[in-house]
Amino acid sequence: MATSALPRDPLAGLTVVDLSHVYNGPYATFLMAMAGAKVIKVEPLDGEHLRSRGDIGGAALPFAMLNSNKHPVAVNLKTEQGRELLREMVARADVVVENFAPGVMDRLGLGAAELHKINPRLIFASSSGYGKDGPYRDYPAMDLVMQAMCGVMDSTGYVDQPPVKSGAALCDFLAGIHLYAAIATALYEREQTGVGWVVEVSMQDATYMSLASSLGMLHSRGAEAPRRTGNHHGAMGVSPYNVYRASDGYIVLNAPGDQHFRAILDVIGASDLEDHPSFATRAARVEHFVVVDELIDGWTRQRPKDEVVRMMLAAKVPCAPVRQLSEVMLDTNMHVRGSLQWIDHPELGRIVLPHSPLVFEGTSRRPIEPSLPLGACNDQIFGEWLGHSEEQLAIYRSEGVIS
Incomplete structure (x- = not known):
């Protein structure tokens, strides 16, 4: 197909209801937003975990990185009115993304089976640490825990020293990439059948393949294989x-x-x-x-x-x-390509934000729209899109249904 035949962003026209938090789910929906999807970020009244810990640990910039071009609303899903607002959104949506612990959505009455009764074309996408079935299903999972369980830490560092975590949140972002891939695959299948799918990605599953070199050395050398190789090749198969x-x-x-x-x-x-x-x-x-x-x-x-x-x-x-991170943020190649861009953020000032790594030739990169305050799109989504009156929204606010 000639590039001139590509008139719009590839996911334009799709609506995504994003219930996810922190890194892995929000990265998948970030990729969708930058590919043209309308992503409605649904948060509790006090904000998702990453937003609410923005005052400590440097979480403000990661939140801005992951939530560009999204439409944030704040709704209390512990109320029936809040759950009903979500159902109204689902009826108009193409994709729901969540990364709660397995079973949470079902306990809220918002699991895949219930939402498919409302919208049979819906893609219901989940990510968790260990998956929805299996003996580890209910174990709590964060990136550090997953690096330990998946073998990343055991293979990182020097053999005569304690295991070391990766500086990058590998398991979270590997899961986010795979979750995007699962959603895109399900959307393609829906085009053929008209039927929505349930897809899931576990952080554990998504990480395993990345250890191919270390696993190869274990396979070939067994007990003789060093557990950690420092900065040498993971399989000790290349020198220098x-x-x-x-x-x-x-x-x-x-x-x-x-x-x-x-x-x-x-x-x-x-x-x-x-x-x-x-x-x-x-x-x-x-x-x-x-x-x-x-x-x-x-x-x-x-x-x-x-x-x-x-x-x-x-x-x-x-x-x-x-290179130091301060150098990487100013990388000439990434700035020339538009992969990194200087943005005037309304809360954080002048900052560097990443664009999506996915480049669709023939379409220009979407402008980065800075992440918005909690509930900034309540009136737009609940009022203009769902059709609730200003009076009804005022009642919802007074009753603690929306912020």
């Missing part, structure tokens, strides 16, 4: 593959093929070692990885990191500086 010191910081360098290692030797002026028995093949380099690392580190530590990176990239060697 490490963090190396520069005169002003650190760089990472990776030589997956023999040609890459030959290029490294050329750059550091050691091409005479190309046929040395310790370096001639990848298997030999892995066996002698300590010697390989000493050779490279002895050269890199005498030069600034930007010079090392420039020389290695010119030779087509995978290499990068180890």
